[in-house]
Amino acid sequence: MTVAQYCSSTMPTTLAIASSSVPSVCHDTSTANLLAARAEFVALIGSERTTEDPEICTSHSGSKFSVAAPSHKASIVLYPETTEEVSSILKICWTRSIPVTPYSGGTGLAGSLAATRGGVCVDLSNMTKIWNLHESDMDVTVQPGVGWMDLNAKLEGKGLFFPPDPAPAARIGGMIAMGCSGTNAYRYGTMKDWVISLTVVLADGTIVKTRNRPRKSSAGYDLTHLIVGSEGTLGIVTEAVLKLTPRPQNSHVAILPFSDTYLAIETAITIMSSGEVFDAVEFVDHHSLGAVNGSGLFPEKWEEVPTLFLKFSGARQATEAHTELIKEWAKKNGCHNIRITSDLKQGQAWWDVRKLMGKALVTVMKPGDIFFGSDAAVPRSRLADIIVESQKATENVGLFCSTLGHIGDGNVHVVFFCPGEKRALGEKLIEDIQRMALRMEGTITGEHGIGLSLRDMLIEEVGHAGVDMMRKVKLALDPKCILNCDKVIRMEA
Amino acid sequence: MTVAQYCSSTMPTTLAIASSSVPSVCHDTSTANLLAARAEFVALIGSERTTEDPEICTSHSGSKFSVAAPSHKASIVLYPETTEEVSSILKICWTRSIPVTPYSGGTGLAGSLAATRGGVCVDLSNMTKIWNLHESDMDVTVQPGVGWMDLNAKLEGKGLFFPPDPAPAARIGGMIAMGCSGTNAYRYGTMKDWVISLTVVLADGTIVKTRNRPRKSSAGYDLTHLIVGSEGTLGIVTEAVLKLTPRPQNSHVAILPFSDTYLAIETAITIMSSGEVFDAVEFVDHHSLGAVNGSGLFPEKWEEVPTLFLKFSGARQATEAHTELIKEWAKKNGCHNIRITSDLKQGQAWWDVRKLMGKALVTVMKPGDIFFGSDAAVPRSRLADIIVESQKATENVGLFCSTLGHIGDGNVHVVFFCPGEKRALGEKLIEDIQRMALRMEGTITGEHGIGLSLRDMLIEEVGHAGVDMMRKVKLALDPKCILNCDKVIRMEA
Known part of the structure; x- marks a missing residue:
């Protein structure tokens, strides 16, 4: 066989993959499999860190601010404490084809917490160690369960601080997963700018350290930034080396x-x-x-x-x-x-x-109201336009509307409340605001992520080719789609 | 068949892939194939933008500052002018399994330009358009052949500038490919911090726009930063939207x-x-x-x-x-x-x-001297150590040694010249300095990239697991390994 013949017989004719033909959602959440897995988890981390409490399973899947259907519910919640434990858990889930949803602070807004396929929830909130604070290098190593406010409290006396400031209860693991930001992003940038390196456990339990500890590196592909913002779909972060910066003086x-x-x-x-x-x-x-x-x-x-x-x-x-x-x-x-x-x-x-x-804002909510929040970001010159047009669109349908902007980033949150019976109206309004942002060359999400709720709209933003490129990467690193399946990208038609 | 049986019969048991088992370097550079391809290129962009001049082919593969064996030489150099032309060229190369090496400013130091597999060189230096300068949004769109100094000259009267400042002859395409930086990185960060979105042509000719134009986005995986620093191995950048910033006043x-x-x-x-x-x-x-x-x-x-x-x-x-x-x-x-x-x-x-x-420094070089330059970066607290220890190591073997540091990033260049007959000594010295950086939790390359010369050392930095993760991504996006094959990661044992 010539090289050309070999190539044409073994190689794909195109990189494109339609979601309808993805063969990879390949799970086994049968009772027998989960029972057997449970026994392995208990042997690994003990029964006190393994729970099937239905309330805990439900509360880990979402909140009143985040999409989750009643069926979105893990069967088992696990509380690992080390990278090695997370690796062992993923080895079990990989071998048994059990879907896994990671959880840290639980403040996500886009539905990334929803355990759409059941299976296991890996709660990282016990992983709260902070170590290797290098004051002159201005960096620190943390586990993913550390809250950013706790980290800053710890740094108080050192003259240093960690800038990203999302929801007060957010923890580092989720902040990395969602590529979060906050009011400090104007000067300091978003989460991606504050991560030096990550220790990540891949779907099959492989442990990868993305980078060493200098501030700058060109050592191969930027795995760190591939993980930041990937919403727990490519790996579970178990350690992060974070940049710090001098605490502002004379504020x-x-x-x-x-x-x-x-x-x-x-x-x-x-x-x-x-x-x-x-x-x-x-x-x-x-x-x-x-x-x-x-x-x-x-x-x-x-x-x-x-x-x-x-x-x-x-x-x-x-x-x-x-x-x-x-x-x-x-x-x-x-x-x-x-x-x-x-x-x-x-x-x-x-x-x-x-x-x-x-x-x-929550004090304005009436009983039965549904919370809606948009997260569009536009080029700065269109900021006033999107604020005023969003306000008009919301007021036109008779709803209370709050607009808050991280102006430096062109990121505007339009928050409104909609009576439960008018859910469809609220959903349409949010889509209208997102499409408005796209028409202004903006994004449907500046900092909250795609999760479950924006997957289809993502196609309008980066095209089928862009989503397909993401899907290729996802399948390369998680061919069984066990890690936070259904988030960011549809893996089935 | 149960789900578990289906999964176990169709799914890999591990994500690990040994370079010895990668089946993907699958090229056809036979004369017949190249002749047929050449006819298609000429039909596409004309004979005046298609050359087989041996001198041009050789000069595109490296420089005296960059590794390239005499056999590293493309057979054809092409000069496309649009995204669509690059896409059509890659469709031809993909279909015919012809390897492709991209080229822009030619200032790379790590061997990324070497056409190790022959085939086609895509020279982007005709793509020098600059458009959509949005002054209040502080961004601009450029083609990859634009030089950063030309861009800044064009911005002179606007009160804006583009901070990354690598070698004066560097062009945007290569700057993105290598994730470059320079002296301005201390305040402004590296190339990755100045790219808003990219238009990229993938191996099969698919055109992807990674992102829209706001300063901040959480819309899916960070494809932009996956491409920045990937050294032309994942796609060819044909357009970039770059951030600008106010030109420093009162400098x-x-x-x-x-x-x-x-x-x-x-x-x-x-x-x-x-x-x-x-x-x-x-x-x-x-x-x-x-x-x-x-x-x-x-x-x-x-x-x-x-x-x-x-x-x-x-x-x-x-x-x-x-x-x-x-x-x-x-x-x-x-x-x-x-x-x-x-x-x-x-x-x-x-x-x-x-x-x-x-x-x-070049004036110190004697005829027959080989140029060696290290690019290690370490945590700031180890900066003085690596400077002093590198100087000692070089002086100990009787060579002239210059050390230059981008101190804010912990990045130190040790430059020395070594008589041709002592090449092995120079190579060992560079490795010693790189390992010194690794012992200090640093990186072997702060801004010059991996290219050909640092592939094996990369394993010492991010481990087999890290390199394997990169290889998975590479294979997902370029299964035939036609794009800048052999760079960053070995694709064959």
């Missing part, structure tokens, strides 16, 4: 209320284009501040107008210069009630209004 | 000579740990400055001692504060001849000494 918070969304965003764009370093640039709309006032959660009453929340820090001379610049830029766009504080307590109190907005 | 350059490497590095670590924003922190050793003085390329004579080169910029008040801080930190470590300038011309002249160091 200032500024509150800038505007008469109009466009003027607020124009000011933000001036700030971003200046080249000066600011720490965070956030947008809060009038409805959200109305909810804050109504909630009674915060002592102060807020002017109910489109408002920018800024943070900046640094040497005294620099912050003085930045204070003057902010005043100049804000005034130019008609903002007169400028408040800037360098008092830490006052700054924190103001910033809490932005960070704990979720709590204020 | 300052500081020169700090120290009596000792440890004092220089200690000062650098103080600067990095301060939390203040500086633009670049570079280290140059005494031998390098000796070469500068000897070269006659620069008008000024330099003190031949370990020296820090700094850049910083910003509002007047901030640079004044930074000037004072630098003086304080440098004096504390015994640096008295502190020179700081805000004069653009003077600053550029000083910075050129660092940026054009390669030219000065």
Whole structure:
């Protein structure tokens, strides 16, 4: 046989794979198989870290903020404590073809926690070790069950901090899985920018360390960033070396209320284009501040107008210069009630209004209401457009609408509540906002991920070719599709 | 057949794949096949963009700074101008199983250009379009043949710039392929931080757009960063949307000579740990400055001692504060001849000494000398150690040694020249330095990539499991191994 004949007889004619022809969802969740697996898990980690409690199994699959059907439920929840235990668990699941859903903080919003195929949930919340804090290298090693707020509490006295700031209860494992971010992303970037290396357990239990510990590396494919944001579908992260950075000194918070969304965003764009370093640039709309006032959660009453929340820090001379610049830029766009504080307590109190907005919004929810939140991100020049158009679309159907923006990233959350009987209306509205973002060359998800809920819309964003490329990678690393099956990409028609 | 039986009969028992068992290097470079392909290329892009000139074929495979055996030579070099042309070329090569080596600026150092399997070289240097410059979004779309210096020249009047600054002749395509960086990486990060989205042609000609245009996205796997640094082995980049940032204003350059490497590095670590924003922190050793003085390329004579080169910029008040801080930190470590300038011309002249160091070093080369350069990066706390130990190791065998460091990243280049007859000595020395970096938890390559020369050493860095994970991804996206075969990962024993 010639080379050409050999090639043509053994090689595919195209890379394309239709989801209808994927042969890989190959699970055995029969009672007999699960019982036998359970015995192996108990032998491995003991019965006290192996549970079949139905309430625990249900609560691990979602929350009122995250999609999960009643049938989405693992049969067994396991609490490993080491990389080796996770590896042994995955070896058992791989050999027995049992689907696995990883779990850490449980704050995900896109349905990534839903155990769509039953099987096993691997809860990483016992893995809370923090070690190898290298102060002069500014890095630290953590297990995936560490909460980012706990990590920062531990770093308090060291003059260092870890910037990504998603939901307060989020833990490192889920933050890596979802490629999360938060208000600090403006200056510091998202989770992907703060991970130096990962220890990952692949579907068959293989342990991979993606990289060594220098800040920069060109050593082969970027496995670290292939894992960040892959939503637990390619491997389970069991250790992470995280970058740290000096804790901001002499921190200032500024509150800038505007008469109009466009003027607020124009000011933000001036700030971003200046080249000066600011720490965070956030947008809060009038409805959200109305909810804050109504909630009674915060002592102060807020002017109910489109408002920018800024943070900046640094040497005294620099912050003085930045204070003057902010005043100049804000005034130019008609903002007169400028408040800037360098008092830490006052700054924190103001910033809490932005960070704990979720709590204020929930007070607007009525019994039976469903929570809807969009996560679109657009190029900065389209920010005001997507905010105003989303508000209009929501108000047009008579719903309360809050818009909150991580402006530096062009990421806008439109949050609304919809009576249970109008679920279809809410779902359509969210899709309308997502398509609006796509028309503006944006993304359907800036930081919450694809999970279950956005899989089909993902095709509208990166095309069949893009989704197919992801599917190829998924099948290469998890041919049985045991790891968080059905998330990000459909593996069956 | 039960599910379990089906799974066990069709599924692999492990993800591991030994390079000896990879069935995928499946090429046909027979004269008949290449002749037939050539006719198709000419029909596609014309004979003026299709060449078999032996000199051109040879010069595309390497340089005196990059590994390439005489047999590493493409048979045909093609000059496509659009994504569609690259796609059509790859469809022909895929169907005919012809290996393909991509080429843009030709400045790579690790052997990624070597056409180890012959076949076709796709030269992207005709693809020099720059379009969709969005000033308020601070992004721009470019073809891969655009040089970063040309891009910055075009942005000059707009107040914007593109930070990655590798070799002056480097072009965007190769910069993406190699995940390059340069002196600006200290403040701005590496190439991966400046790519918003990519248009990539996969092995079979499929065109994938990895992402839309917002600054931030969680839309599925991070295909963009899977491609960045993959050295042309997973796809050919035909368009890139790049981030831009405001051009630094009021730029300052500081020169700090120290009596000792440890004092220089200690000062650098103080600067990095301060939390203040500086633009670049570079280290140059005494031998390098000796070469500068000897070269006659620069008008000024330099003190031949370990020296820090700094850049910083910003509002007047901030640079004044930074000037004072630098003086304080440098004096504390015994640096008295502190020179700081805000004069653009003077600053550029000083910075050129660092940026054009390669030219000065080449003047030290004797006829018949072989160029060797290491690219290790270590955690910052080990920087002084690797510099001093590399110098000792090189001087011990009687060779001239220059060490240059991108200190912010822990990346140190040790450059030496070795008489042709002592090649083995040079190769061993480079390996010694790389293993030294690994013992310090570092990487064998901070920015130059794996190419041909570091494939086996890569296993020492990320283990067989890590390399196997890369190989799985490679095989998933290029099962015939036609794209830059043999680079990064061995595909045959």
